[in-house]
Amino acid sequence: GENVEQHPSTLSVQEGDSAVIKCTYSDSASNYFPWYKQELGKRPQLIIDIRSNVGEKKDQRIAVTLNKTAKHFSLHITETQPEDSAVYFCAASPTSGTYKYIFGTGTRLKVLA
């Protein structure tokens, strides 16, 4: 079935450094790839997303890149700040068919001041 793998499971960076989280997916019909941030005790919230007709998308300090041939996509956070500390989830969803919205297992990011 559909599967989304996410690495690493934990990531510690110094404040001001960059952080990169990577995901791979198995369903070649997937064409929507969102990233969610979940702060402690809160609900997940969308921070950025990308569709398969786009290779890269940026929003201030965050960016997502997509390689459909290799079936992987990555989240890049530059100039990290303590408030970036959270759990980040990637997800993949197809345009049609089952519409299963499958999440990765999450990455706990710690930004050290």
Add this chain to the structure above:
Amino acid sequence: NAGVTQTPKFQVLKTGQSMTLQCAQDMNHEYMSWYRQDPGMGLRLIHYSVGAGITDQGEVPNGYNVSRSTTEDFPLRLLSAAPSQTSVYFCASSPSGNTEAFFGQGTRLTVV
């Protein structure tokens, strides 16, 4: 708009009991889904619905039932609670299956 509302926020059940987790959205979204969140396992899809009257199984459907009689509501039923169902449950809705998902605040369920 209230967004996605889940009730209750916390619940303790005894093994074998049944209960219904409620989920309601006021955004007229067609797509609704239920996830469970366990440490180290991310968000796993239990059941989802692409519209009123249509439901389908996700990754971990065993032990759970759903129905979708209206666009607004998508309750999740635990038929006979087991300790393995101790988890945080999130309901989510979106305009379609490949757009931003809006999550409820979650229900922390403990089965003893």
